[in-house]
Amino acid sequence: MAILASLWQSRLYGLEILRALAEKSQLEVAEGTLYPILSRLKSEGLLDSEWVEAEAGHPRKYYWLTAPGRRRAREMAGAWNEFSEKLSDLVQPIVGGKER
Amino acid sequence: MTTAAPVLDARIDAYLIKLQSALRGISREHQQDILREIRAHIMDSAEHSSDPAGAIDRVLRLLGTPQELAARYSTECQLQRASRSFSPLLILRTCWNWAKLGIKGTLAFFLALFGYSLALGFTVSVFLKPFMPTKIGWWSGPEGSGIIIPEHPELMHEWLGNYFVPVIAAAAFLSAIGTTHLLRWMMRRRTPGLVIATENSASPRERERHTSMQVNV
Numbered sequence: 001m002a003i004l005a006s007l008w009q010s011r012l013y014g015l016e017i018l019r020a021l022a023e024k025s026q027l028e029v030a031e032g033t034l035y036p037i038l039s040r041l042k043s044e045g046l047l048d049s050e051w052v053e054a055e056a057g058h059p060r061k062y063y064w065l066t067a068p069g070r071r072r073a074r075e076m077a078g079a080w081n082e083f084s085e086k087l088s089d090l091v092q093p094i095v096g097g098k099e100r
Numbered sequence: 101m102t103t104a105a106p107v108l109d110a111r112i113d114a115y116l117i118k119l120q121s122a123l124r125g126i127s128r129e130h131q132q133d134i135l136r137e138i139r140a141h142i143m144d145s146a147e148h149s150s151d152p153a154g155a156i157d158r159v160l161r162l163l164g165t166p167q168e169l170a171a172r173y174s175t176e177c178q179l180q181r182a183s184r185s186f187s188p189l190l191i192l193r194t195c196w197n198w199a200k201l202g203i204k205g206t207l208a209f210f211l212a213l214f215g216y217s218l219a220l221g222f223t224v225s226v227f228l229k230p231f232m233p234t235k236i237g238w239w240s241g242p243e244g245s246g247i248i249i250p251e252h253p254e255l256m257h258e259w260l261g262n263y264f265v266p267v268i269a270a271a272a273f274l275s276a277i278g279t280t281h282l283l284r285w286m287m288r289r290r291t292p293g294l295v296i297a298t299e300n301s302a303s304p305r306e307r308e309r310h311t312s313m314q315v316n317v
Contacts, residue, residue, distance in 0.1 A: 013140075013144075014137065014140075014141050014144075015141060015144045015145065015148075030162050030163075030164070031141060031159060031162045031163045032162060032163045032164035032168060032169050032172065033172065035134070035137060035138065035141070035169075035173075036169075036172035036173045036175075036176045037176075039130075039134070039173060039176060039177075040176045040179075040180070043176075043177075043180050044180075051136075057147065058139075058140055058143055058144075059136075059140065060140055060144070061133075061136075061137050061140065
C-alpha cells in the first residue's frame with residue numbers, strides 16, 4: 001500500500017519512491033525489497049513503467065499507477081484508515097494518561 | 101554514463117555480473133531490464149552523495165548480495181507463474197522458495213506438503229487395492245482406523261468395501277485440486293513484506309532474520 005500511495009500524485013523512479021516513503025512516512029525500505037515488489041506490482045497490472053532518458057545523466061525507469069492500481073490504492077487506503085482509527089480509539093486512554 | 105572513478109564502475113559491474121548469473125528462470129528481456137534498473141539505482145545513489153565510494157558501499161549492502169536480490173526477483177516471478185498453474189510440482193517448488201522469504205511462505209509450504217502428500221497417499225492406496233484387496237482398505241478396529249494395512253484383518257471392520265477405489269480416488273482428486281486452489285489463492289492474495297532498512301545490519305536477508313522488522317503496509 002505504501003508504494004502505491006507514494007505514486008498517487010506523480011510518476012517516480014526507484015530512488016524517489018524510497019525517499020518519498022522515508023520523508024512522508026518514515027518507512028526506510030531496503031532497496032533489495034523495493035525493486036522486486038515494483039516488478040511484481042507491474043506484472044499484476046497495478047503499475048506501469050517507462051525508461052526516460054535524462055538530459056544530463058543516465059536513463060531512469062519511472063513508475064506510475066494504472067487505473068486498476070489507483071482503484072487498489074483507494075481500497076487499501078480506506079481499509080487502512082478504518083483500521084488506524086479503531087487502533088487510535090484503543091490507545092487513546094493510554095495516550096491521554098487515563099488510569100483505570 | 102559512468103561514475104567518477106573507474107574502480108567504482110568495476111565494483112558495480114562485478115555486482116551486476118553476479119546478479120545476472122543468479123537471475124535464473126527469468127526471461128533475458130526481463131533480466132536486462134532488472135540489471136539496467138539496478139545499475140541506474142546504484143549510480144543515482146552515488147551521484148547524490150559527496151562520498152560516491154561510501155554511497156556505493158551502502159547501497160550494495162542495502163540491496164543485499166546478488167544471490168539474495170536474484171532470489172527475491174526469481175521468487176516473485178515464480179509466484180506469478182505458480183498462481184496461474186495447476187502443476188503441483190511447480191507450486192510445491194515455488195512454496196519452498198517462498199518459505200525462505202517469510203512466515204506466509206512457510207505456512208504455504210507446509211500446506212502444500214500436507215495436501216499433496218495426502219493426495220499421493222490416497223492415489224497409491226487406490227493403485228495398490230487391486231493387488232492387495234484383503235489388506236488395503238478403510239479399516240477401523242483394535243489396530244486403529246483409516247487407510248492402514250492391518251496385521252489381523254479378521255479383527256478389523258472394513259468400511260468402504262467395493263466403494264474404496266472410487267471414494268478414495270475422489271478424495272485424492274479433491275485433496276490435490278483443493279490444495280492447488282488454496283495455494284493459488286494464497287499466492288494471489290499475498291502482500292509482500294517491506295523490509296525496513298536499518299543501518300547497523302548487513303543485508304535485507306539478515307534484517308529479516310534478526311530484527312523481524314518486516315511489516316505489511
